[in-house]
């Protein structure tokens with residue numbers, strides 16, 4: 001059972017995790033999602049969680065005390081806990097990171113909101129991660145995206161046959177084209193090789209199409225591909 005904890009000012013935003021595969025993963029006891037509002041840890045009468053920046057400047061910053069208090073109040077668990085700070089200044093999230101995190105016992109996502117946070121909050125986190133090179137109004141949507149990408153990699157979350165091993169990005173390549181019935185849709189035909197029942201040829205065709213797609217659509221990924229010797233004849237076709 002993976003424990004996923006989200007520390008946020010907006011726990012009500014997390015309804016999307018109550019649907020579909022992530023919902024089923026919770027019902028099956030494969031994951032537990034706990035939402036903690038760090039405003040509950042604000043000491044002042046008015047439950048302030050932010051304040052003006054020292055040195056002046058626009059906007060408000062999240063104060064350290066409520067977030068530190070929320071983290072310190074988490075139940076004691078084993079060593080397998082990772083604290084992850086959502087931030088556009090972090091390393092950009094990718095499939096390999098999702099794979100690593102899917103093997104942890106507990107993930108804690110700390111979501112900032114508004115203009116920014118006090119620098120000392122960074123001390124809390126094991127790592128700082130960004131969803132991508134753009135700025136969101138808060139870390140909540142980023143955390144939801146990352147939770148979704150991680151949870152589907154936990155064994156048992158996807159069906160047996162719906163393995164994640166051939167997904168786009170899981171082997172550094174985009175996935176090959178796929179087809180279902182009918183074999184001829186308005187004159188657009190399914191490639192013959194897929195109807196042939198010839199497994200070795202199907203595998204070869206899929207590898208070639210994966211390589212082709214990646215070259216054409218995402219040449220930036222090619223440096224990260226681990227080529228195999230039997231790829232070279234495919235590249236020449």
Ligand code: ADE
Nearest residue numbers: 086087088130131136142
């Ligand atoms: N908070 C604001 N922008 C973000 C981003 N790109 N990734 C993660 N958290 C964020």
